[in-house]
Amino acid sequence: MAFVALGQGGAKSSAPVKNSSKVAFILLAPGMIYLGLFFLTPLVSLVITSLKTASMTGVIGMYDYGFEPGNYAYAIEQYGPQVIRSFGYALTATVLALVISYPIAYFIGVKARGKPVLQALLLTLVIAPFFISFLLRTFAWKQIFSNEAPITQFLQSIGLLPSDQYIIGTSFAVIFGLTYNFIPFMTLPIYTSLERLDVRLVEAGSDLYASPAKTFWKVTFPLSLPGVISGTLLTFIPISGDYVNASRDFLGGSDTAMIGNVVEANYFRIQDYPTASALSVMLMAAIVILVSVYVRRSGTEDLL
Amino acid sequence: MKFSLGKWLLPTYVALTFIFMMIPIVYTFIFSFNDVEKSNIAWKSFTFDNWLNVCAQPEVCHAFGNSIAIAVISTLVSTALGTAIAIALGRYKFKGRSATNLLLFLPMATPEVVMGAGLAAQFLDLGVAKGFWTIVIAHIMFTLSFVVVTVKARVATLDPRLEEAGSDLYANASSVFWRITFPLLLPGIMAAAMLSFALSFDDFIITQFNAGPDTTFPKFVYTAAARGIPPEANVIGSAVFIVAIAIVLVVQLRSSLKAKRLAK
Numbered sequence: 001m002a003f004v005a006l007g008q009g010g011a012k013s014s015a016p017v018k019n020s021s022k023v024a025f026i027l028l029a030p031g032m033i034y035l036g037l038f039f040l041t042p043l044v045s046l047v048i049t050s051l052k053t054a055s056m057t058g059v060i061g062m063y064d065y066g067f068e069p070g071n072y073a074y075a076i077e078q079y080g081p082q083v084i085r086s087f088g089y090a091l092t093a094t095v096l097a098l099v100i101s102y103p104i105a106y107f108i109g110v111k112a113r114g115k116p117v118l119q120a121l122l123l124t125l126v127i128a129p130f131f132i133s134f135l136l137r138t139f140a141w142k143q144i145f146s147n148e149a150p151i152t153q154f155l156q157s158i159g160l161l162p163s164d165q166y167i168i169g170t171s172f173a174v175i176f177g178l179t180y181n182f183i184p185f186m187t188l189p190i191y192t193s194l195e196r197l198d199v200r201l202v203e204a205g206s207d208l209y210a211s212p213a214k215t216f217w218k219v220t221f222p223l224s225l226p227g228v229i230s231g232t233l234l235t236f237i238p239i240s241g242d243y244v245n246a247s248r249d250f251l252g253g254s255d256t257a258m259i260g261n262v263v264e265a266n267y268f269r270i271q272d273y274p275t276a277s278a279l280s281v282m283l284m285a286a287i288v289i290l291v292s293v294y295v296r297r298s299g300t301e302d303l304l
Numbered sequence: 305m306k307f308s309l310g311k312w313l314l315p316t317y318v319a320l321t322f323i324f325m326m327i328p329i330v331y332t333f334i335f336s337f338n339d340v341e342k343s344n345i346a347w348k349s350f351t352f353d354n355w356l357n358v359c360a361q362p363e364v365c366h367a368f369g370n371s372i373a374i375a376v377i378s379t380l381v382s383t384a385l386g387t388a389i390a391i392a393l394g395r396y397k398f399k400g401r402s403a404t405n406l407l408l409f410l411p412m413a414t415p416e417v418v419m420g421a422g423l424a425a426q427f428l429d430l431g432v433a434k435g436f437w438t439i440v441i442a443h444i445m446f447t448l449s450f451v452v453v454t455v456k457a458r459v460a461t462l463d464p465r466l467e468e469a470g471s472d473l474y475a476n477a478s479s480v481f482w483r484i485t486f487p488l489l490l491p492g493i494m495a496a497a498m499l500s501f502a503l504s505f506d507d508f509i510i511t512q513f514n515a516g517p518d519t520t521f522p523k524f525v526y527t528a529a530a531r532g533i534p535p536e537a538n539v540i541g542s543a544v545f546i547v548a549i550a551i552v553l554v555v556q557l558r559s560s561l562k563a564k565r566l567a568k
Contacts, residue, residue, distance in 0.1 A: 028389055117560055119560065121556075126325075130506070144327065148346070180328075238415060244526070267421060
């Protein structure tokens with residue numbers, strides 16, 4: 001459902017008609033104040049917490065206000081590999097999701113056009129995984145790939161997997177889970193772009209003797225770019241901060257921890273709030289830089 | 305007509321991918337009938353008991369009830385706040401429009417772990433004890449932008465002349481809103497509410513950071529994963545799936561049939 005709605009995000013809006021900023025203010029104020037109090041100031045809290053120093057009392061989980069940029073140096077030194085791994089996993093899973101989703105989006109948006117019932121059924125199938133709990137469906141994959149599962153034993157028997165190695169706990173398992181869980185986030189925005197594609201442009205391409213591949217890369221793909229951009233952002237951002245798939249209780253192992261897993265561990269187990277906050281601030285900064293560069297280069301300013 | 309591989313390649317691929325996407329759903333459903341106590345890992349034997357006595361594991365039921373209550377309250381608030389914003393954005397001229405758009409876009413572009421840890425840091429600084437209401441506060445925050453985007457799309461399709469006609473006929477502002485604008489926006493508002501409910505119900509990461517000792521269904525599943533998820537959790541997951549898919553199918557088919565009729 002989320003993504004049907006997001007797909008509509010690009011709908012062109014009619015020009016605002018009323019010029020009454022007083023009414024607009026009354027309508028906007030409650031929600032915007034809410035976001036200010038519970039979205040913006042928490043980000044400030046995060047920065048403040050990331051600079052706190054260990055409490056003089058020496059109690060675990062107690063920190064004093066301060067200015068300790070060393071927390072950032074410590075976080076990078078201690079968790080550099082996890083930070084790099086997060087972006088590596090997120091990039092791989094995003095590319096895989098794009099490759100898997102594009103043909104599906106193309107089929108629903110272009111080939112199934114004019115068959116609204118088929119389109120509706122296929123769209124429901126795309127979003128179906130959202131209706132089963134995210135954690136349950138990830139756990140289901142853990143069971144399917146478990147060490148005793150037929151598929152693991154089969155891979156071991158044909159020698160594709162050494163007999164002392166398993167699927168769960170590997171980077172493969174984590175990237176597999178991330179890709180699976182975020183395919184619908186990729187499919188729906190691309191579908192929305194392709195749905196509006198004017199087929200006559202594609203026909204014009206082939207009329208002018210362009211090969212199907214050339215028509216695709218010169219006409220279809222560029223026209224679907226807004227969908228590809230929002231799809232990759234909707235996939236990459238949540239994946240980079242995810243810690244369920246990479247958790248040892250789900251698909252991950254000892255060498256698959258991502259930023260999210262480290263933030264979670266620092267927050268709940270070690271109660272090292274400054275380090276957890278420093279890592280979160282760095283993740284947020286990386287995303288903001290990435291999104292603004294990416295969106296500017298791709299030329300889609302109107303995201304909302 | 306000769307058989308062409310190219311013609312069948314894409315539909316076959318789509319069908320196979322959908323089968324692949326359904327695997328964990330079917331798996332969860334099948335294992336909801338497994339006759340085991342706590343650790344639902346290997347298949348033992350078939351039983352209806354898990355479906356008939358979902359609350360045999362009281363924790364599962366409690367977590368589920370909590371999730372529903374949180375989703376209902378946060379949906380009501382975020383739908384009201386978000387609809388007002390969407391109307392302002394779609395209908396009024398005002399200063400600071402781009403700043404407003406940015407503040408609405410940011411929560412959708414922020415990883416959950418950042419929003420969760422940030423809000424938790426704020427509650428920690430203010431000495432607020434985390435529990436049911438801090439989860440509600442967090443859920444209203446992260447669902448609000450999605451409501452705005454959904455309702456805004458509906459506002460954009462609204463013909464302003466209908467409202468003008470209302471005021472030309474001497475209806476006052478509030479009756480124009482409740483008798484013209486609101487009914488026309490209702491499908492968009494309902495879609496936004498359903499979306500907000502679904503997002504809240506399935507949220508785990510933001511919830512974990514702001515739940516304190518309280519629990520929700522996803523948090524229960526996450527915690528239980530270490531020692532084995534009881535089959536009752538699969539029952540709840542499967543039942544929610546069936547209800548949600550039924551609602552979506554009805555809504556989707558109705559609107560696509562309507563589109564078909566209009567196209568004729």
